[in-house]
Amino acid sequence: MIIEPKMRGFICLTSHPKGCEQNVINQIEYVKSKGAINGPKRVLVIGASTGFGLASRITSAFGSNASTIGVFFEKPAQEGKPASPGWYNSVAFQDQAKKAGLYAKSINGDAFSTEVKQKTIDLIKADLGQVDLVIYSLASPVRTNPVTGVTHRSTLKPIGATFSNSTVDFHTGKVSTVSIEPANEEDIANTVAVMGGEDWSMWIDDMLKAGVLAEGATTVAYSYIGPALTEAVYRKGTIGRAKDDLEKTAFTITDKLKSVKGKAYVSVNKALVTQASSAIPVIPLYISLLYKVMKAKGIHEGCIEQIQRLYAQRLYAGKEVPTDEKGRIRIDDWEMRDDVQAEVAKLWGETTTENVFEISDLNGYKTDFLNLFGFSVGKVDYLADVNENITIEGLV
Numbered sequence: 130m131i132i133e134p135k136m137r138g139f140i141c142l143t144s145h146p147k148g149c150e151q152n153v154i155n156q157i158e159y160v161k162s163k164g165a166i167n168g169p170k171r172v173l174v175i176g177a178s179t180g181f182g183l184a185s186r187i188t189s190a191f192g193s194n195a196s197t198i199g200v201f202f203e204k205p206a207q208e209g210k211p212a213s214p215g216w217y218n219s220v221a222f223q224d225q226a227k228k229a230g231l232y233a234k235s236i237n238g239d240a241f242s243t244e245v246k247q248k249t250i251d252l253i254k255a256d257l258g259q260v261d262l263v264i265y266s267l268a269s270p271v272r273t274n275p276v277t278g279v280t281h282r283s284t285l286k287p288i289g290a291t292f293s294n295s296t297v298d299f300h301t302g303k304v305s306t307v308s309i310e311p312a313n314e315e316d317i318a319n320t321v322a323v324m325g326g327e328d329w330s331m332w333i334d335d336m337l338k339a340g341v342l343a344e345g346a347t348t349v350a351y352s353y354i355g356p357a358l359t360e361a362v363y364r365k366g367t368i369g370r371a372k373d374d375l376e377k378t379a380f381t382i383t384d385k386l387k388s389v390k391g392k393a394y395v396s397v398n399k400a401l402v403t404q405a406s407s408a409i410p411v412i413p414l415y416i417s418l419l420y421k422v423m424k425a426k427g428i429h430e431g432c433i434e435q436i437q438r439l440y441a442q443r444l445y446a447g448k449e450v451p452t453d454e455k456g457r458i459r460i461d462d463w464e465m466r467d468d469v470q471a472e473v474a475k476l477w478g479e480t481t482t483e484n485v486f487e488i489s490d491l492n493g494y495k496t497d498f499l500n501l502f503g504f505s506v507g508k509v510d511y512l513a514d515v516n517e518n519i520t521i522e523g524l525v
Contacts, residue, residue, distance in 0.1 A: 130517055132211055134504045136300065139407040141502040143210075147515055148503025149217035150224075155506075156184060156433040157225055160191045163437055168193035168445040169262035171343065173249065175200045175240050175332060178215030179501065180403045181351050182266030184436040186222060189262065192440060196232035196257055200240050200249055202269070206518040214502045216521065223523045232256070234523045240267055241328055243275040250339045252525055259343040263336070265329045265350040268405045272323040275331075281322035284367050285409050286312035292361045295477070297414040297485060299407075299494050304482045307410040312367045324371035326350070326378025333382050337389070346391040347444065348382060350375055354397050354461065356470050358477060359415050368409075376457060394450065396443075396458040398435055402497035413494060414480065415473070419464065420490035422472045428463045431497070435460055 135142040172189040176182035177199030189195040203216040211217075219235055226233035234252060238245040253260055273280045286309055293308040312320075329350050336342050352372045355363050363369055375395060382393035400419055406412050423429040430438070439460045443450055453459050463469065476488050485491055499505040 130209070131512065131514055132517065133511070134499060134502060140404075141499070141504070143502065144212065144214035144217055145503035145509070145511065145515070146211070146217045146220070146517060146519055148500075148506040148509045148511070149214055150221035150503075151506045151509050152500055152503060153183075153187070153218055153221035153225065156187050157191045159433050160188050160437050163192070163441065165194075166192040166441050166445050167447065168195065168440050169347070170195050171257045171260040172197045172262045172264065173200070173253065173260045174198070174264040174266065176264075176266035176268060177201050177235070178203050178219050180266070180268065180401075181398060181432050181436060182264060183215075183218055183222070184432040185264040185266060187433065188436045188440050190226055190231050190233065191229065192437060193445075194231065195262075197226070198249065198252060198257070198260075199233070199235045200245060201235065201237060202239055203237055205520070211517045212519075217503060217519070219521050220519050223521055227522065234525050235521055236525050237521070239273070241269070241272045241275060246332060246335050248525070250335060250341055253341045254339070259341050259346075261343040261346050263332070263342070263346065263348040265332065265348065267328070268403070269323065272328065274322065281319040283320040283323040283371070284312060284316045285362065286310065286316055287361045287366045288312050288317065288370070292366075294358075294361070294411050295414055295480065296410045297417065297491065299413045299417070299491060299498065302482060302485050302491055304414070304480055304485055309362060309410060317367050317370050320367040321371045321374050324368060325374030326376075327374075329375065330378050330382055333385060333393070337385060342386070342389050342391060344389050346386065346389055348386070348391070348393045349444070349458075350379065350393075350395050352376060352395045352397050352457070353400065354465075355400060356415070356465070356473070358474065359411055362409065362411055376455065379456065394444075394452070394456075394458050396439055397461050399430060399461045399464045401432055401435070402494055402501065404501060407498060414489070415477075417485070417489035417491045417494045418473045418476045418480070419469070420493045421476070421488065422469050423463065424490060424493070426469065430463070
């Protein structure tokens with residue numbers, strides 16, 4: 130079939146297997162171009178099919194020659210309907226890993242469930258024995274707690290007062306004011322239950338009990354802070370409460386890992402176009418302005434550049450891992466530079482529907498958004514028939 134992008138709001142309903150494949154290949158080539166990393170050799174990535182999780186799996190495998198197990202929840206193709214982009218990304222990763230002679234297996238299922246945790250542990254025991262790095266990169270809006278059976282849904286809301294600020298429809302370039310009503314206590318609790326540290330801690334508890342964490346094992350979860358411009362809806366909102374919980378959990382996990390001389394970190398990453406961030410009002414406009422400023426300064430990074438730098442210059446640089454006063458790794462350091470934030474704040478006050486394409490990089494944002502689904506990727510013939518119904522080799 131010939132596959133074209135079909136949009137509904139901030140969601141693309143289709144994805145392109147060849148575009149996703151080329152996207153994965155491009156990321157692999159970037160990691161290889163930066164040279165070998167003296168990094169992990171046996172890696173579990175929880176949330177391995179898109180964004181920072183996919184970049185982590187690629188960097189582990191093609192930067193450190195690591196054996197990798199990826200856990201994700203993706204949809205295969207149905208009659209006349211393409212698979213989810215993470216499915217096609219995983220097909221491509223497995224194919225490239227096989228060509229490179231690298232061990233790679235994947236588990237498709239609900240990472241929050243006890244069953245998937247056990248299946249993953251059984252696979253580690255059978256094939257790798259233990260792992261020395263666990264990346265936790267889940268970005269689901271819904272979680273069913275496997276102990277209580279309660280299903281929690283996260284919300285994107287401010288806390289304490291209605292939030293109003295500028296946002297942009299990245300499809301049309303229309304700049305408008307958005308207002309979001311504040312969260313109640315139930316909203317906050319549900320968001321923390323989905324996006325906080327509880328599930329990360331459950332994974333580590335189960336893995337420690339099973340003896341599948343190697344001596345000196347490291348685990349890393351990803352977070353975001355961002356600027357004053359977005360803090361009301363992000364860092365000081367419901368998501369921020371969840372990220373606070375995630376960051377506190379790193380300390381409790383580190384205590385648990387003392388038995389294997391391990392360590393847990395939270396890495397604070399840069400604002401990037403992801404399926405999750407596209408859904409947050411205000412964030413698309415901020416990212417579009419940020420891209421403009423950082424590209425002009427020659428310091429722009431995508432997911433793969435961020436994670437390669439995290440591995441090469443922070444986690445596996447052969448010295449103590451540098452952290453901030455709250456124990457967090459800061460790979461958002463270039464985004465949060467004073468000169469960058471001052472320019473973004475200035476542009477924010479000047480942005481209108483009439484000039485948004487001129488003073489921001491909204492076109493770059495749109496391209497990155499389409500890339501997530503395998504569209505607008507160079508070297509891909511989008512007029513050619515493609516087989517949408519492809520399987521993931523190495524799926525357990």
